[in-house]
Amino acid sequence: MNTLIKSLTGLGLGAALTLFAGNAMAAGGGCGTFTNAEGVEEHLLCSEAPIDFTNKGSLQNGAKIFMNYCAGCHSAQYVRHSRIAKDLEIPPELVEKYLMVTTDQIGDHITAEIDPEIQASWFGAAPPDLSLETRLRGDDWVYTYLLSFYEDPSRPWGANNLVLANAAMPHVLHNMQETLSQEEFESEVGDLVNFMAWMGEPARHDRQVIGFFVIIFLLVLLIPVYLLNKEFWKDVK
Numbered sequence: 012m013n014t015l016i017k018s019l020t021g022l023g024l025g026a027a028l029t030l031f032a033g034n035a036m037a038a039g040g041g042c043g044t045f046t047n048a049e050g051v052e053e054h055l056l057c058s059e060a061p062i063d064f065t066n067k068g069s070l071q072n073g074a075k076i077f078m079n080y081c082a083g084c085h086s087a088q089y090v091r092h093s094r095i096a097k098d099l100e101i102p103p104e105l106v107e108k109y110l111m112v113t114t115d116q117i118g119d120h121i122t123a124e125i126d127p128e129i130q131a132s133w134f135g136a137a138p139p140d141l142s143l144e145t146r147l148r149g150d151d152w153v154y155t156y157l158l159s160f161y162e163d164p165s166r167p168w169g170a171n172n173l174v175l176a177n178a179a180m181p182h183v184l185h186n187m188q189e190t191l192s193q194e195e196f197e198s199e200v201g202d203l204v205n206f207m208a209w210m211g212e213p214a215r216h217d218r219q220v221i222g223f224f225v226i227i228f229l230l231v232l233l234i235p236v237y238l239l240n241k242e243f244w245k246d247v248k
């Protein structure tokens with residue numbers, strides 16, 4: 012029985028630690044280092060991406076921005092348009108009309124409009140598939156990256172990035188940034204990254220909610236298990 016208690020406590024603690032470690036990993040760390048105008052190396056902290064899968068409006072707006080500004084070059088090969096319609100609660104007709112820029116079958120995955128190999132010859136690097144990008148780099152990294160483009164006439168596309176020095180990607184949100192206030196721009200990019208995080212793990216919100224209740228359940232279970240243990244051993248001394 013003691014062993015059972017130990018393993019149960021171990022399990023609960025282990026699960027709790029994993030949860031915290033996961034959060035710490037996602038939150039911690041800088042986004043990159045860059046040399047400022049004075050030639051001094053500066054550390055760039057990540058801004059926190061506003062991730063909220065319960066905010067369907069934000070996810071829908073993010074999907075719209077992704078399909079219109081990113082899917083020309085980047086694929087998201089693990090995501091089907093039909094899943095976007097279902098999970099983001101967008102009527103399939105609207106997905107077909109406004110979000111399917113690279114295919115005409117709603118069951119298809121998101122493919123890039125322009126062949127990645129041709130792009131590699133244009134940009135010097137092929138744009139990576141973005142389905143799992145937030146899992147690879149972290150939500151905050153992607154968010155900060157998209158907010159960190161700056162003008163740099165020495166680069167082929169006139170723009171550079173603080174997070175990814177000499178990035179091959181042009182500043183595709185330039186016009187959006189020009190026409191919006193900083194706050195509005197950050198909110199649009201926040202929606203985009205929220206959508207990208209959803210693409211990376213559509214079940215993330217459910218997993219976190221279920222994980223929370225599993226830990227509560229284990230903690231509550233500990234009480235009868237502890238009492239049972241006392242009961243079983245009380246005569247064996």
Ligand code: HEC
Binds near residue numbers: 080084130136156
């Ligand atoms: C004109 C083509 C083009 C468009 C449009 C474009 N990208 Fe890119 N993107 C690239 C290229 C090329 C790279 C490779 C950059 C490099 O390795 O330096 C890249 C790299 C990236 C990376 C970094 C990948 C990594 O981990 O190193 C992210 C994140 C990204 N793009 C997100 C986006 C998002 C979000 C959009 C839409 C707002 C977008 N891109 C639109 C061409 C494009």
